[in-house]
Amino acid sequence: MIDTSALLAVLFDEPDAAWVARKLNEEAGELKMSTVNLAEALILLRDRQPGNADPLEAQLLASGIEFVPPDVEQARIAAAARLAYPLNLGDCFAYALAATARCAILTLDRDFAKTDARCVMPRARSKN
Numbered sequence: 567m568i569d570t571s572a573l574l575a576v577l578f579d580e581p582d583a584a585w586v587a588r589k590l591n592e593e594a595g596e597l598k599m600s601t602v603n604l605a606e607a608l609i610l611l612r613d614r615q616p617g618n619a620d621p622l623e624a625q626l627l628a629s630g631i632e633f634v635p636p637d638v639e640q641a642r643i644a645a646a647a648r649l650a651y652p653l654n655l656g657d658c659f660a661y662a663l664a665a666t667a668r669c670a671i672l673t674l675d676r677d678f679a680k681t682d683a684r685c686v687m688p689r690a691r692s693k694n
Contacts, residue, residue: 567664568631569673570603570656574610577622582674585688589672590629597631598667600640602659604633640666651681 572586590597607626611619636644636659643665644658653661657675661683664671670684678685 567598567660567667567669567671568603569660569671569675569678570606570610571674572672573599573603573607573626573631575674577607577611577626578614582688586672586674589686593672594630597629597672598634598663598669599631600656600659600663601633601635603656606656634663634667636662637666647681652677653681 568590572582572589574580575583575586576590604626608619608623611622611626615622640659640662643662644655647653647658647661648655651661657677660671660673661678661681664683670686671678672686674687676687679687
């Protein structure tokens with residue numbers, strides 16, 4: 567399961583992009599992302615790089631990530647997570663998908679370290 571923060575690090579060539587890219591390659595074919603997080607990523611692509619948004623969107627959609635629409639169970643988990651943890655709405659749906667898919671969250675967002683979710687983060691940031 568990939569969080570928006572990790573995905574955007576690669577698309578925007580941020581400092582942890584190489585680390586995230588290695589993790590994405592290791593998990594190729596297994597990656598999932600909530601469509602709520604996809605929407606968040608598309609908004610940020612258009613906001614931060616409007617002139618480059620179309621090719622970045624095409625790259626994202628062709629990445630092999632399985633985009634999973636939330637269901638009622640995930641909505642309930644996301645709502646409970648919003649009340650229990652310091653997560654924004656998109657993060658709550660990443661958390662919910664990870665919970666229902668029983669997988670770790672590939673993320674750069676330190677707020678996930680304050681939850682009970684299994685996280686994959688760069689070593690300096692990891693709670694594991």
